[in-house]
Amino acid sequence: MGARNTFQVLVFLPFILLFGAMSTTSLEVGYYKCKQTCPQAEDIVKGVVFKHVSKEPGLGAGLIRMFFHDCFVRGCDASVLLNKSELNPNPEKLAVPNNPSLRGFEVIDDAKSAVEQVCPGVVSCADIIAFAARDAAFILGQISYEIPSGRLDGRVSNGDEVLKALPAPFHNLTVVKALFAAQGLSTDDVVALSGAHSIGRSHCSSFTNRLYPTIDTTMDEGFGYFLRGQCPQNAMVDGVVPQDFITPNKLDKQYYQNVADLKGLFFSDWSLLTSSETASLLNDFRTTPGLFEAKFAESMVNMGNIAGLGQGEIRRICSAVNY
Ligand code: HEM
Incomplete structure (x- = not known):
């Protein structure tokens, strides 16, 4: 670490x-x-x-x-x-x-x-x-x-x-696991919930540290050059790319294939390969039909059990507390 x-x-x-x-x-x-x-x-x-x-x-x-x-x-x-x-x-x-x-x-x-x-x-x-x-x-x-x-x-x-x-996207597995554990979430939850990176987008600024000045050795080199094309250095605007270039709008197990191919956007995604426990889970999710979907559902419920703090209320509008 x-x-x-x-x-x-x-x-x-x-x-x-x-x-x-x-x-x-x-x-x-x-x-x-x-x-x-x-x-x-x-x-x-x-x-x-x-x-x-x-x-x-x-x-x-x-x-x-x-x-x-x-x-x-x-x-x-x-x-x-x-x-x-x-x-x-x-x-x-x-x-x-x-x-x-x-x-x-x-x-x-x-x-x-x-x-x-x-x-x-x-x-x-x-x-x-x-x-x-x-x-x-x-x-x-x-x-x-x-x-x-x-x-x-x-x-x-x-x-x-x-x-x-x-x-953060630059965190290693030890830090990611500690942050999840602090919320009462397990290593299984880390791996399952990370599968959410099979949808949506990322801003270039979240991962360009892996592209410049050199392409991180933890990333597939060809993918790195491809991402450089999407995210030019010193661009005026912070561009966006899909998290998953293969099935960008499908919440599916493609994320685990991407990570195994060293084609995840973040260092934190890659870090799932750095312990035998997470690498083996990743492999299970990657290869077993239906497993990711079942575990993702379970982990979303676990995440939803993280309790609120202090006094609560039912807000009248969601962007402001009640007065
Ligand atoms: C494990 C540690 C995680 C890290 C370091 C991380 C980091 C990030 C970062 C940096 C982005 C891109 C933000 C941007 O630049 O636009 C992102 C996007 C996203 N993350 Fe994570 N994330 C993690 C876990 C999760 C979890 C647990 C979920 C939900 C279950 C999740 C769901 C998503 C989704 C759906 C997007 C795309 C959002 C959009 O398109 O608007 N992430 N994440």
């Missing part, structure tokens, strides 16, 4: 362990049906997500990533949705891993207004993110699962917490 990574683990681990140690709230499948507060909630969200994602599949990728970025920072509490305000002058939304790359906010806002029209004040934005990510996984990967709900929305969003909790 490099000195920089060792430093990050040592400095931030106590902090994230503290967060990870908070108990899980009791979530329930079909919460709004069981409680009779909004039986239509999940169907309404599904309708809105279908409308958006069938027009623009990239938004589905955005929603799955949004769920991840929400849950890893203060638990799944919709803290990632809060705009800058007096109470939250430096929100997560504006932190580097989220701004400008995180997308799908308009889908959540649309879903929230549609739900509010039918049952005002009862469905949390945190649950709407969880439902939307689940629906996106179905549209893009035919991956189907039930997601427990009953989350509350947090009132705090602090951009400084984002870099400490989320893995």
Whole structure:
């Protein structure tokens, strides 16, 4: 492990362990049906997500990533949705891993207004993110699962917490595993959830350190030259490329083939090959039909169990706390 990574683990681990140690709230499948507060909630969200994602599949990728970025920072509490305000002058939304790359906010806002029209004040934005990510996984990967709900929305969003909790594309496996473990997630979860990099896009700036001045030896050389063509050095605009050039809009096991071929975009993707445990899981997902889909579903539920912190509420609009 490099000195920089060792430093990050040592400095931030106590902090994230503290967060990870908070108990899980009791979530329930079909919460709004069981409680009779909004039986239509999940169907309404599904309708809105279908409308958006069938027009623009990239938004589905955005929603799955949004769920991840929400849950890893203060638990799944919709803290990632809060705009800058007096109470939250430096929100997560504006932190580097989220701004400008995180997308799908308009889908959540649309879903929230549609739900509010039918049952005002009862469905949390945190649950709407969880439902939307689940629906996106179905549209893009035919991956189907039930997601427990009953989350509350947090009132705090602090951009400084984002870099400490989320893995970065230059992190090695030790750091990635530690950050997942701090959230109560296993090595299996790391490998399964990484399969989300079979959809969506990346900005060039997230991986050009692997292209210049020389092509990283951890990357297929031909792929490196190809990416140089997509992401010229010192370009005026930060371009974007698909995460998976083969099936860019399909949430499928192609990611594991790409990584095995040294054609993943990030060093963190490559790092899955660096332990026998993760390499063997990767190989299983790559070769066994249906295995990735089943495990991805399970791991999304695990990620959704990361508990929120502090006092919660049901926000009236998803981008601001209630006053
Ligand atoms: C394992 C550590 C991970 C790292 C280091 C990582 C890093 C990144 C980075 C740097 C991007 C590109 C952002 C950009 O430049 O536009 C990205 C995109 C993406 N990530 Fe991850 N990620 C990780 C895990 C995950 C997980 C657990 C999920 C969800 C289950 C996920 C879902 C996605 C999706 C769907 C995209 C494409 C987003 C879009 O098209 O808008 N990632 N990730």
